[in-house]
Amino acid sequence: MIISHMLKAKRKEYQLTQEQLAEKIYVSNKTISNWETGKTKPDIESLILLAKLFDLSLDNLLLEGSDMVKSMDKDIKKGRNLKKILALVILPLIIIIICLSWVTYKGSHKTIVPLSDISNIEMSDNGTINWDN
Template structure:
């Protein structure tokens, strides 16, 4: 049975109009009409509310006799999109941290004291400058690549 038929059956079994059904779920009557006419699908939050309010299982709403329905495909796609967005966010945060680390190295180098000890050795943390610039460069590259990959995946998914 299709999701649209299931929603209609649940609503009618509980002797509710589309407006009453919508009010119970805090959505518009048009949203319920779209679900029943197979023009749109509800979000996961609404599905969970339906299962609680009308005492039906999520399997009943999402699966069609053991096969994937349009609803199951939508939920899987949303999960995949969320996973991609989280990965992109973490990658950008790592890139930002690397840039901040590079700036910190340059700041320490600029504010450190260079001196010659009594044995005539120069004490200078000269390595902080190239390390700082390298970290900034790597961090910016990570951020740019993460952004481009994310934009490419979004564009690629829209073509499907």
């Protein structure tokens, strides 16, 4: 049975309004409405509270092949795909940042010599500075 239909049937069987059910499981009545119309599905914490309230086992709510299992499986696959995409984007960015940092370091690396160690400083025609120790 589709979870939205089961929730609505159980709520009516227990003679609860959407507002009353919402208070019992700590969600808004709009959330209950969305569950019953199939716009959204309950999270696992809400499913546990619903199972306790309606004296159901989680197996009844999460029967293999039900829309809830398919929805959760779809969400899990989306999460795995997101991790792959992030890995494909972030890893090259990290490598680029490391390479740019290395190039910047090598380009700005200067030799520091104390002035007391220099006896003669000369500027060559190509703009480099030469000194004698």
